[in-house]
Amino acid sequence: MLTAIKTSPAALQKGAVKESLEMDESIVNPTDTLQIVEFPHDGVKAYFTTAQATESTLHDVFDRVAAEMAARDAKIAFQYLFGGRQFYPKAVSAIKKLDWPMTLLHGDACSGSTITGTQFIALSGAELHPVMDGERKVGNWYDTEDARYCLLGDIRADDLSLSREEQALEVFEKMETLLGQADMEFTDIARTWIYLNDLLEWYDEFNAVRTQFFKERGTFEKMVPASTGIGAGSAAGEAMVCALLAVKPKHDGVKVFAVPSPLQCPAIDYKSSFARAVEIDQPGSRLLTISGTASIEPGGKTVHIGDTEKQIELTMKVVHAILESRDMDWENTCRAIAYFKNFDEAHLLADYCLKNNLPELPVAISHADVCRHDLLFEIELDAVKVN
Secondary structure (H helix, E strand, O other), X not given: OOEEEEEOHHHHHOOOOOEEEOXXXXXXXXXXXXXXXXXXXXXXXXXXXXXXXXXXXXXHHHHHHHHHHHHOOOEEEEEEEEEOHHHHXXXXXXXXXXXXXXXXXXXXXXXXXXXXXXXXXXXXXXXXXXXXXXOEEEEEXXXXXXXXXXXXXXXXXXXXXXXHHHHHHHHHHHHHHHHHOOOOOHHHEEEEEEEEOOHHHHHHHHHHHHHHHXXXXXXXXXXXXXXXEEEEEOOOOOOEEXXXXXXXXXXXXXXXXXXXXXXXXXXXXXXXXXXXXXXXXXXOEEEEEEEEEOOEOOOOOEOOOOOHHHHHHHHHHHHHHXXXXXXXXXXHEEEEEEEEOOHXXXXXXXXXXXXXXXXXXXXXXXXXXXXXXXXXXXXXXXXXXEO
């Protein structure tokens, strides 16, 4: 059973969960709750937590997440923080012991004066083995009976004097090296999250670096990973920061494969090397990770230029078609991130969801540039289903 758990500060103080409901039954104000989705798979439980946060509520939100995960004997393995890079030291200080990678995303379109939210992934039932970049922990790998998994974040270049393209190459090489600590290869990557500082200035050059690296590693002969590519800087302002999920099956009962979009052409057709979605099909459960998706028509061109509302409408239609193609629906969503070029228009997503009777989605909002000048909205989404 896929369960959404909503907790309020009062419920947490009483040591009780406020609601434990099927996802399509839950209606709750996201400004004063955590949204926790529990996903059991292969003896392990993953907890996807989305929370609204501000500068003044950081400590409270982090304390609540820590308490909720401790109650489930779960260890936090990954975190996103959306907001200005100047908040990174305060965020670190708000956590008693930061034992996971915190990837801060300061969107290119963002003034950096606010924090908009945070997301966590935590795990119980598995022994987490650290992956280190020097003295800095960037993630963990863990084993189940069926596969080995590796989740890494905040991967960035060491030498900021390098050109942007050189930094991108260094990051890809570092991804490969870090995976080696888990006895995994670059071609085991199922999903990447790529954030480029000043993306609109050099996205084509980045794509050339990525495509060449994929060619050299044989990625096109195996499987191109799902991905998000967004204009955002890290805490230190590097040219590129990324995260990844890699999966190494232990037997033929685990399948990792690319999923096409029924309503869009392959991104490779316009020289962007990523799959529209990737599914991890394991005994008893499935995880579908949908790449960053925007208002692009089947031929690869941007549509509804200048109209954010229409771009949201088409984008959500495209995402829903991918979900339906894999026998899933909005209720299966475990996490999502919506990226807005104009943050004042973020309410349009909530308007769309209300108008179309969607369940409350565990979605974080980020103020950032999308990969084209004329794209105003993008959303990525992960969905899970227990067979």
